[in-house]
Amino acid sequence: MDNNKLKMTQMPDMPKMQEMPKMPEMPGMPHWLLEDEKYSPQSDRDAFISKSIVGILSILSRIRTQDSRSTPKYSVNAAFKVAFTLLLLIMVSISQSTAFVTVIIVYLLVVLCTMQAIQIVKILKVSFIMSFFTFVILLPAALLGNTYSIVMITAKVFTSITAVNILSHSTRWNAITSALKRFFVPDIFILVLDITIKYIVMLGDFALNMLRALKLRSVGRNTSKYTSLSGIAGTMFIESKEMAEGMYDAMQCRGFDGEYHVNSHFQFTAADGAYILIQIAIIILFVYLGRT
Amino acid sequence: MHIPDNYLSPSTCAVMFTAMIPVWTIAVRKVKEELTKEKIPMLGICAAFSFLLMMFNIPLPGGSTGHAVGGTLIAILIGPFSACISVTVALLIQALLFGDGGVLAFGANCFNMAFVLPFLGYFVYKFIKDRVHTQKGEYIGIAIGSYAGINVAALFTAIEFGIQPLLFTTSAGQPVYSPYPLSVSIPAMTIPHLLVAGVIEAIFTVAIFAFIKKVSPGTIYEGAKQKTKAVFGLIAALVCLTPLGLLAVGTAWGEWGTDEIKDIVTGGNALGFVPEGMRNGFSFEALIPDYAVTGLPDIAGYILSAAAGTAILIILFKIISSLKKDKAGSNLG
Amino acid sequence: MIEINNVSYSYSGVTALQNISLHIEKGEAIALLGPNGSGKSTLLKLINGIISPDQGTYTFDSEEVTGKKLSSAQFTKRLHQRIGFVFQNSDTQLFCADVYDEVAFGPRQMGLSEAEVDTRVNDCLSLLGIQSFKSRTPYHLSGGEKRKVAIACVLSLNPDILVLDEPMSGLDPRTQRWLVEFLVHLNKSGKTIITSTHNLELVPEISSRAILFDENHEIVGDMPSGQLLEDVDLLKRVNLVDQYYHCHQGSDHKHFHDHSF
Numbered sequence: 001m002d003n004n005k006l007k008m009t010q011m012p013d014m015p016k017m018q019e020m021p022k023m024p025e026m027p028g029m030p031h032w033l034l035e036d037e038k039y040s041p042q043s044d045r046d047a048f049i050s051k052s053i054v055g056i057l058s059i060l061s062r063i064r065t066q067d068s069r070s071t072p073k074y075s076v077n078a079a080f081k082v083a084f085t086l087l088l089l090i091m092v093s094i095s096q097s098t099a100f101v102t103v104i105i106v107y108l109l110v111v112l113c114t115m116q117a118i119q120i121v122k123i124l125k126v127s128f129i130m131s132f133f134t135f136v137i138l139l140p141a142a143l144l145g146n147t148y149s150i151v152m153i154t155a156k157v158f159t160s161i162t163a164v165n166i167l168s169h170s171t172r173w174n175a176i177t178s179a180l181k182r183f184f185v186p187d188i189f190i191l192v193l194d195i196t197i198k199y200i201v202m203l204g205d206f207a208l209n210m211l212r213a214l215k216l217r218s219v220g221r222n223t224s225k226y227t228s229l230s231g232i233a234g235t236m237f238i239e240s241k242e243m244a245e246g247m248y249d250a251m252q253c254r255g256f257d258g259e260y261h262v263n264s265h266f267q268f269t270a271a272d273g274a275y276i277l278i279q280i281a282i283i284i285l286f287v288y289l290g291r292t
Numbered sequence: 293m294h295i296p297d298n299y300l301s302p303s304t305c306a307v308m309f310t311a312m313i314p315v316w317t318i319a320v321r322k323v324k325e326e327l328t329k330e331k332i333p334m335l336g337i338c339a340a341f342s343f344l345l346m347m348f349n350i351p352l353p354g355g356s357t358g359h360a361v362g363g364t365l366i367a368i369l370i371g372p373f374s375a376c377i378s379v380t381v382a383l384l385i386q387a388l389l390f391g392d393g394g395v396l397a398f399g400a401n402c403f404n405m406a407f408v409l410p411f412l413g414y415f416v417y418k419f420i421k422d423r424v425h426t427q428k429g430e431y432i433g434i435a436i437g438s439y440a441g442i443n444v445a446a447l448f449t450a451i452e453f454g455i456q457p458l459l460f461t462t463s464a465g466q467p468v469y470s471p472y473p474l475s476v477s478i479p480a481m482t483i484p485h486l487l488v489a490g491v492i493e494a495i496f497t498v499a500i501f502a503f504i505k506k507v508s509p510g511t512i513y514e515g516a517k518q519k520t521k522a523v524f525g526l527i528a529a530l531v532c533l534t535p536l537g538l539l540a541v542g543t544a545w546g547e548w549g550t551d552e553i554k555d556i557v558t559g560g561n562a563l564g565f566v567p568e569g570m571r572n573g574f575s576f577e578a579l580i581p582d583y584a585v586t587g588l589p590d591i592a593g594y595i596l597s598a599a600a601g602t603a604i605l606i607i608l609f610k611i612i613s614s615l616k617k618d619k620a621g622s623n624l625g
Numbered sequence: 626m627i628e629i630n631n632v633s634y635s636y637s638g639v640t641a642l643q644n645i646s647l648h649i650e651k652g653e654a655i656a657l658l659g660p661n662g663s664g665k666s667t668l669l670k671l672i673n674g675i676i677s678p679d680q681g682t683y684t685f686d687s688e689e690v691t692g693k694k695l696s697s698a699q700f701t702k703r704l705h706q707r708i709g710f711v712f713q714n715s716d717t718q719l720f721c722a723d724v725y726d727e728v729a730f731g732p733r734q735m736g737l738s739e740a741e742v743d744t745r746v747n748d749c750l751s752l753l754g755i756q757s758f759k760s761r762t763p764y765h766l767s768g769g770e771k772r773k774v775a776i777a778c779v780l781s782l783n784p785d786i787l788v789l790d791e792p793m794s795g796l797d798p799r800t801q802r803w804l805v806e807f808l809v810h811l812n813k814s815g816k817t818i819i820t821s822t823h824n825l826e827l828v829p830e831i832s833s834r835a836i837l838f839d840e841n842h843e844i845v846g847d848m849p850s851g852q853l854l855e856d857v858d859l860l861k862r863v864n865l866v867d868q869y870y871h872c873h874q875g876s877d878h879k880h881f882h883d884h885s886f
Binding site: 045046047048049051052055056059062086089090092093094096102103105106109110112113116117118120121123124126130134138141146148149152153156157160161164165167168169173176188189191192193194195196197198199200202203204207225226227229230231233234235236237238240241243244247248251 | 296297298299301302305331332333334335336337338339340341343344345347348349350351357369377381382384385387388389390391392393395396462464466467468469470471472495496499500502503504507508511592596599600602603604606607610611613614
């Protein structure tokens with residue numbers, strides 16, 4: 001095929017296109033549209049729109065990035081990670097030994113330093129913020145003589161939040177949800193979970209655009225902020241119902257019969273082995289330090 | 293109202309989780325009965341809706357913003373049992389996937405926000421609506437229902453917090469978990485909810501419901517087709533038995549239970565705890581009681597510091613080099 | 626009126642705009658063309674002050690629009706009043722319980738008296754031929770009707786510039802034709818119109834000047850609309866048309882045929 005051989009051929013004379021029916025006369029422009037608007041906006045407190053937008057944006061971004069991440073070479077099976085993270089949370093919560101909590105914090109820092117910078121920043125951001133709030137909440141107790149709580153609970157909060165976030169940043173979420181199958185969670189729950197995550201994105205996008213539309217038209221003082229927000233939330237709900245119907249139709253067309261089969265092929269790797277050994281060491285340490 | 297981890301003892305968390313199991317089981321059964329399997333996508337999507345609703349910043353007088361939970365709203369829109377499942381899923385995703393905290397406290401959070409809040413709110417609403425057969429009556433029902441729902445949920449949260457120092461203390465008398473007893477936690481939680489959060493919740497719920505009713509009334513839940521007396525009974529039972537369960541587990545958990553309770557009741561001050569070690573004043577050892585790293589040899593301390601130091605250096609290096617690369621920065625707009 | 630100089634923008638590591646420069650005068654009618662993902666929507670968001678450039682400058686009416694300025698409520702509100710944005714998805718644009726309130730939302734915010742608001746709303750509704758929808762719920766209207774409501778509720782702000790993102794999508798041919806006439810009418814009355822569209826046939830009617838984006842998020846063409854549409858090679862290069870593209874102009878038209886197989 002040689003594109004240079006493209007030839008232009010003259011089509012036989014086409015009949016002239018029908019005259020388009022005359023559109024109704026455009027009404028004359030109202031005078032105010034023809035004049036420049038001399039408008040100076042009043043101040044109003046509508047930070048809530050931007051805050052909501054930023055909040056939803058970060059959620060959507062989080063869901064999207066975790067999905068696009070590729071699985072690293074030496075990855076540990078998600079089921080192990082979920083199980084041991086939970087176990088770690090329980091041990092940290094029970095433990096009354098500062099030594100144990102310190103060891104776990106160091107362990108988590110070591111794990112953190114193997115992750116990407118963006119993830120590290122995000123994880124530490126949440127951990128520090130939560131720890132700070134915990135510190136503030138416990139300050140009254142500390143000032144009245146209880147210094148144990150403010151140290152231990154703050155440290156534990158830092159530890160737990162970091163541990164869960166490491167799990168959620170280093171594992172694909174669909175791997176986490178399918179890992180729940182090992183915990184006797186019925187398949188149907190896992191289906192609902194997966195659907196929810198997907199629709200947080202879709203409904204979230206919808207909400208985001210609505211919030212943006214609200215912001216763009218918030219050109220002055222809005223005396224009915226609650227009405228606007230509830231209009232957005234209400235429309236979201238109605239939209240979500242329509243999405244649900246659409247989704248069910250699609251599922252039916254593909255043979256959905258109420259059963260959702262979660263695939264769980266399982267291969268024990270060296271990484272799994274190493275991970276489990278470390279976890280066992282932690283458990284032993286927990287028991288050992290808890291004896292006192 | 294979300295309870296973070298480490299404020300409730302694992303045994304409390306376990307009890308609350310166990311209390312939720314019958315609720316979840318019944319909810320699933322009811323959902324399957326009342327609605328066909330086409331409702332499965334709807335549960336997920338309503339969970340997404342519930343999740344996003346909790347993210348909305350709501351303007352408060354004075355310029356700050358707050359959040360609503362929307363549990364009663366969802367119960368009125370899709371029925372309390374479906375609402376229970378949707379809010380549960382939303383909370384699970386918040387805790388486990390978004391790492392906001394509350395993984396161990398998941399059972400407790402579900403009890404408060406996926407059980408008490410939607411069910412109580414819904415039944416108060418239904419109660420009022422069935423007796424005042426006007427449109428105004430319906431809206432009053434919604435307002436009172438959601439207000440009551442969230443305040444009772446807050447009360448339960450406060451109780452869960454408040455019994456911690458009563459039940460779980462170290463051998464030195466320090467509360468292991470939340471240190472604030474009932475006398476502190478109850479006013480601290482209920483007053484803001486009665487005055488502020490409850491009002492926001494009520495307004496938000498009524499406003500959204502009104503919008504949906506006007507725009508698309510067909511999407512609203514019609515009401516349970518069967519009698520719900522039995523469920524009432526279950527709910528009442530759960531509500532009464534759970535605290536008992538908590539107490540039972542708490543006292544069974546350590547020999548120190550009864551002694552400390554005596555101490556707190558008789559010798560303690562208004563806050564409920566004056567640990568023995570503190571009586572002698574502020575000393576460094578008392579500040580961090582176990583800092584002597586009891587039980588671990590010194591060399592462990594050195595290894596720990598080395599590992600921590602190296603890890604922190606690597607982390608800082610990674611962060612700084614990524615900031616340098618990213619000069620344009622990321623625009624979230 | 627709008628000066629965009631060497632603007633680049635990326636989001637989460639993905640480039641959306643690459644070194645864009647553009648100058649739009651008051652009263653022009655511009656069309657933005659380009660394949661999906663080429664940056665058209667991002668540019669529209671930039672113009673409307675939803676995002677601010679990573680590099681380069683955006684100047685509106687001799688005042689630079691920076692991220693910092695956008696954090697000032699006063700500045701942003703005035704910007705939003707002067708530049709109206711009609712979204713591609715009308716569902717996300719409408720959040721009020723009835724059409725009247727929807728169109729009245731903007732003017733009410735601006736502090737106009739209820740009488741003036743009423744005038745504006747009625748004017749906009751009759752301009753768009755949707756007076757009968759006054760008490761209807763926007764959510765239940767058809768696609769074309771919603772589009773009209775969306776335009777009305779932006780128009781009631783009396784913006785200087787009207788930005789429309791794919792306004793023809795989802796409209797039947799008759800409504801499309803109506804919209805073309807309407808945009809021409811608005812432009813003749815002094816409004817600056819910026820339209821992003823895929824609909825090449827309508828481009829010369831709704832714009833005097835067309836700007837072409839390519840898949841590398843750069844501007845590769847900025848010329849009178851008729852001229853751009855004649856430049857088939859350029860259009861093919863940016864993947865906007867395929868080899869079967871032809872344009873109906875009058876009674877004869879050219880077809881490209883390949884008989885080599």
